[in-house]
Amino acid sequence: MVKINQNYAKLPGSYLFSTIGKKVREYSEAHPDADIIRLGIGDVTQPLAPAIISALHSAVDEMGAAETFRGYAPDLGYEFLRNAIAEQDFKARGCDIEPDEIFVSDGAKCDCGNIQEIFGLDNKIAVCDPVYPVYVDSNVMAGRTGTYDEAAQCFGDVIYMPCTEENGFAPELPGEVPDLIYLCFPNNPTGAVIKKDALQAWVDYANKNGSVILYDAAYEAYISEPEVPHSIYECEGAKTCAIEFRSFSKTAGFTGLRLGCTVVPKELTVEGQKLWSLWARRHGTKYNGAPYIVQRAGEAVYSEEGRRQIKEQIAWYMGNAGIILDGLKEAGYTAFGGVNAPYIWLKTPDRMTSWEFFDYLLSEAGVVGTPGSGFGPGGEHYFRLTSFGSRENTVKAMDRIRKL
Numbered sequence: 001m002v003k004i005n006q007n008y009a010k011l012p013g014s015y016l017f018s019t020i021g022k023k024v025r026e027y028s029e030a031h032p033d034a035d036i037i038r039l040g041i042g043d044v045t046q047p048l049a050p051a052i053i054s055a056l057h058s059a060v061d062e063m064g065a066a067e068t069f070r071g072y073a074p075d076l077g078y079e080f081l082r083n084a085i086a087e088q089d090f091k092a093r094g095c096d097i098e099p100d101e102i103f104v105s106d107g108a109k110c111d112c113g114n115i116q117e118i119f120g121l122d123n124k125i126a127v128c129d130p131v132y133p134v135y136v137d138s139n140v141m142a143g144r145t146g147t148y149d150e151a152a153q154c155f156g157d158v159i160y161m162p163c164t165e166e167n168g169f170a171p172e173l174p175g176e177v178p179d180l181i182y183l184c185f186p187n188n189p190t191g192a193v194i195k196k197d198a199l200q201a202w203v204d205y206a207n208k209n210g211s212v213i214l215y216d217a218a219y220e221a222y223i224s225e226p227e228v229p230h231s232i233y234e235c236e237g238a239k240t241c242a243i244e245f246r247s248f249s250k251t252a253g254f255t256g257l258r259l260g261c262t263v264v265p266k267e268l269t270v271e272g273q274k275l276w277s278l279w280a281r282r283h284g285t286k287y288n289g290a291p292y293i294v295q296r297a298g299e300a301v302y303s304e305e306g307r308r309q310i311k312e313q314i315a316w317y318m319g320n321a322g323i324i325l326d327g328l329k330e331a332g333y334t335a336f337g338g339v340n341a342p343y344i345w346l347k348t349p350d351r352m353t354s355w356e357f358f359d360y361l362l363s364e365a366g367v368v369g370t371p372g373s374g375f376g377p378g379g380e381h382y383f384r385l386t387s388f389g390s391r392e393n394t395v396k397a398m399d400r401i402r403k404l
Helices: 008-009 016-030 050-063 079-092 108-118 134-142 194-211 275-285 292-300 305-330 352-363 391-402
Strands: 102-105 127-131 158-162 182-183 212-216 242-245 260-263 335-337 343-347 382-386
Touching: 008 134, 050 108, 050 127, 050 305, 079 102, 079 260, 079 292, 102 108, 102 275, 108 242, 108 260, 127 134, 127 352, 182 194, 194 212, 212 352, 260 335, 305 343, 305 391, 335 391, 352 382, 352 391
Parallel strands: 127 158, 127 182, 182 212, 212 242
Antiparallel strands: 102 260, 242 260, 335 343, 343 382
């Protein structure tokens, strides 16, 4: 008799963004004339940079000729892309990362969810609270998190590291030592960052206690302050305790193409085994690489023209972030983020729950955001807005919110 993985039944409700989509659809059906502005789901809105489009066209032409056709990509990804990533994302910042320590994939989200497969089920995880839900959800599916406490809105075997206004939304080193530590900076959803000395403390903590840090650097391209590290490998000793995830989705608008990479240093060992070897085996067996065409597009991100164009796009998005941040503060809200990240994190008024505020903002202003409670129990009474809307809609949304 076929049986299902009962761990899936432990997941509370539906995926956050599915619930948002359902609510917006229902509201639109009931109010067909409503002009809804979506500043919720973190999808980019600007088209791909011209340098990337050119690379895509060239790669498509190659696929149409027998002498340049490409089939399956190499397990780690094409060398031309891994070399570009190693040189410009790491070596240029003083990080000793080699091309064969970089695994190209179809996105950081997949890798963040899949990486837990190479670790035993008796490992205890620690996560920032609030944070991107994929970290916890993927471990729930694996059976690593214990049972869900509906009243506390958390899992019994997960170490939640509070990220509050009082600590600048940056977690403190946990007293109970976890095996796997998920860190995300710039943080989704709070937009918080930490300086190099603070990140170094996490690396030292992990090396001292035999923990592994799973570091999500998906938003590093938005960092504007020079004292904030772009990679955990800028810290001494990180190669013996940390795995890093990177994404082209927000950096270069690849949400519709899907491209990312994971860095697993060869020095990183657990129980005498190199995690590089385990991830390479997993990568080869459950292939989630990106097609040749997409990897050529990724290479164009690192061209001189591509870097200039993408820098302009990021500046445009951060201009939107500034409009949102200023608009919220003018309207009397307490808001954070929006400086080193495309996300703005605000307190809900009058102690509204985050879902109550979602309904209020949708019905009264026609603006869609993301309830903070969807990112963990620490996100209650907070709300996330993103800078990925159009400039016109961003300005319009702030005008509506000011009038509430």
